Amino acid sequence: MNSKVRVRFAPSPTGPLHIGGVRTALYNYLFAKKHGGEMLLRIEDTDSARFVPRAEEYIVESLNWLGIDIDEGVGAKTEGAHAPYRQSERKFIYRKYVDQLLEAGLAYIAFDTPAELEAKRTEIANFQYDAKTRGRMTNSLTLPVDEVKKRIESDQQYVVRIKIEPNLEIKVQDLIRGEVIVNSSVIDDKVLFKSSDNLPTYHLANVVDDYLMEISHVIRGEEWLPSAPLHVLLYQYLGWTDVMPQFAHLPLLLKPDGNGKLSKRDGDRLGFPVFPLNWKDPKTGETSSGYREAGYFPEAVVNFLALLGWNPGTDQEIFSMEDLIEQFSLERVSKSGAKFDYEKGKWFNHKYLQIKNNDEIAAIFQQNLKEKNIDVDVEKVKMVVSLVKERVNFVKEIWDQSAFFFESPTQYETKAVQKRWKPETPTQLKELIDVLHTIDDFTPENTEKKVLDWISINNYHIGNVMNAFRISIVGEAKGPHMFDIVALIGKDETISRLKKAIENIKPIEL
RNA sequence: GGUCCAUUCGUCUAUCGGUUAGGACGCCAGGUUUUCAUCCUGGAAAGAGGAGUUCGAUUCUCCUAUGGACUACCA
Numbered sequence A: 001m002n003s004k005v006r007v008r009f010a011p012s013p014t015g016p017l018h019i020g021g022v023r024t025a026l027y028n029y030l031f032a033k034k035h036g037g038e039m040l041l042r043i044e045d046t047d048s049a050r051f052v053p054r055a056e057e058y059i060v061e062s063l064n065w066l067g068i069d070i071d072e073g074v075g076a077k078t079e080g081a082h083a084p085y086r087q088s089e090r091k092f093i094y095r096k097y098v099d100q101l102l103e104a105g106l107a108y109i110a111f112d113t114p115a116e117l118e119a120k121r122t123e124i125a126n127f128q129y130d131a132k133t134r135g136r137m138t139n140s141l142t143l144p145v146d147e148v149k150k151r152i153e154s155d156q157q158y159v160v161r162i163k164i165e166p167n168l169e170i171k172v173q174d175l176i177r178g179e180v181i182v183n184s185s186v187i188d189d190k191v192l193f194k195s196s197d198n199l200p201t202y203h204l205a206n207v208v209d210d211y212l213m214e215i216s217h218v219i220r221g222e223e224w225l226p227s228a229p230l231h232v233l234l235y236q237y238l239g240w241t242d243v244m245p246q247f248a249h250l251p252l253l254l255k256p257d258g259n260g261k262l263s264k265r266d267g268d269r270l271g272f273p274v275f276p277l278n279w280k281d282p283k284t285g286e287t288s289s290g291y292r293e294a295g296y297f298p299e300a301v302v303n304f305l306a307l308l309g310w311n312p313g314t315d316q317e318i319f320s321m322e323d324l325i326e327q328f329s330l331e332r333v334s335k336s337g338a339k340f341d342y343e344k345g346k347w348f349n350h351k352y353l354q355i356k357n358n359d360e361i362a363a364i365f366q367q368n369l370k371e372k373n374i375d376v377d378v379e380k381v382k383m384v385v386s387l388v389k390e391r392v393n394f395v396k397e398i399w400d401q402s403a404f405f406f407e408s409p410t411q412y413e414t415k416a417v418q419k420r421w422k423p424e425t426p427t428q429l430k431e432l433i434d435v436l437h438t439i440d441d442f443t444p445e446n447t448e449k450k451v452l453d454w455i456s457i458n459n460y461h462i463g464n465v466m467n468a469f470r471i472s473i474v475g476e477a478k479g480p481h482m483f484d485i486v487a488l489i490g491k492d493e494t495i496s497r498l499k500k501a502i503e504n505i506k507p508i509e510l
Numbered sequence B: 001g002g003u004c005c006a007u008u009c010g011u012c013u014a015u016c017g018g019u020u021a022g023g024a025c026g027c028c029a030g031g032u033u034u035u036c037a038u039c040c041u042g043g044a045a046a047g048a049g050g051a052g053u054u055c056g057a058u059u060c061u062c063c064u065a066u067g068g069a070c071u072a073c074c075a
Helices: A019-034 A055-066 A087-103 A114-123 A145-153 A202-212 A222-237 A264-270 A298-306 A321-327 A342-355 A358-371 A378-391 A395-406 A414-420 A425-437 A444-458 A462-474 A482-489 A491-504
Strands: A006-009 A038-041 A107-110 A159-162 A169-174 A178-183 A191-194 A217-221 A246-250
Touching: A006 A019, A006 A217, A019 A038, A019 A055, A019 A217, A019 A246, A019 A298, A019 A321, A038 A055, A055 A298, A087 A107, A087 A159, A087 A191, A087 A202, A159 A222, A169 A222, A169 A246, A178 A222, A191 A202, A202 A222, A217 A222, A222 A246, A298 A321, A298 A342, A342 A378, A358 A378, A358 A395, A378 A395, A378 A482, A395 A482, A414 A462, A425 A444, A425 A462, A425 A491, A444 A462, A444 A482, A462 A482, A462 A491, A482 A491
Parallel strands: A006 A038, A217 A246
Antiparallel strands: A107 A159, A159 A191, A169 A178
């Protein structure tokens, strides 16, 4: 057993990193940091046919954005003692272990072509390449030694298969699920190595690399649980049982509606991102939206994801990365899949928007304003942010709640006018203009006092006056406290908007 | 089809044999507010079904049902 905790996140660079993969990376990271261990990133690109350019950079950038630091391997500051960390660059390493298994008689060479295997599968229901069938296939167990040699020398392609002893009980100790027992007869003689590209398959590469990289815990998705017994067997066959890592298989992230694993299509269909970052497919040119570009804070995404499948057993819901590291444990990871609840994701972002200080939010919002060619003082932006941020889930929504701070309304909401614009309103608002003219100290408190005094002295209907005032300034019956708004836009602008409204709004008969 | 895994409010979940089955999101209602929102208070809402074990099962065991994953010379 390794005393030091070393975990790995080992994605395949076949496209953008799925949000479920992000959670796997997060749990690995939390577990490593909790135990003072190391987190490595290894790229599992043993399938030369499925390689997608830029996918690796995407993975690294995603983890960086989320604050999941890589200690070793691809994307780490210094790669580390076990380089290289891309399996395609490690191809020279695996052959040795393949030969070791071959020599020990624990694996064999098979020449069956994909077409032949396909034929077998259609011919025989539930066909499995195993102890029962391998004697009737084309392989080094059925062919004479010199025939095998001849075929290899004439460059005939082959694969190396593990030779699984039937009827053994294979026990997998899972940190989340307990003991899982599988009979070896149900596992087929999986391909470990293919001569076509001289690369091992996932199963072998993964076991060899975890061994060489001294991985102490393998934390991965539940989709790997069925092949875990095979991996245990490989550790045995290779003589590494005493240093075999501990396994933990995480529950899956499911579709919000219906059943099944969360997929890219669900995001398109239901209108939410399933990737951390935007991604443009290099082949199709198709783009998929990401959480970052959708306006999420990385802290919110981390918090949301952490709680999808894990909880501390308390009522705490808001966790910083430090909180998570301190409290995380595999024992408290749930066993069943979690449906992806996008509404709750939005709520987390809302929470973080309230927690964050206004300077940070104002900086982002000011960028949004610049894109609209609105250039205003950062102090004003901060004020606006503080007045409206509690109303929104995302920074980009602030504009919808605050446009009237920056531009005079061009139209007035019919329903509000209908309800609040009375025949006497224009006269009253003209009086209001006079009142405002007399105010020098245009602070919210002072203006409020003066205006409310005027309303009360004249015994006006406060609701009608104030709402007409609001319609004139905002254009609708919405927004923060009136006197905060006018203080911010200033006396001149306030009066000018009132004049404009008096000119343009006509009472609407019901 | 086979193997494995799972099953508490609509959703995420708490409960580690004895609880009025708790919290959160969402939803509904009321209150606060000059408006809208926020906020506050309240409400509706759950142990898949059946056998056991036990004085007592959501909790332990088994069966059934349902869902999921896997079943490639993918990872």
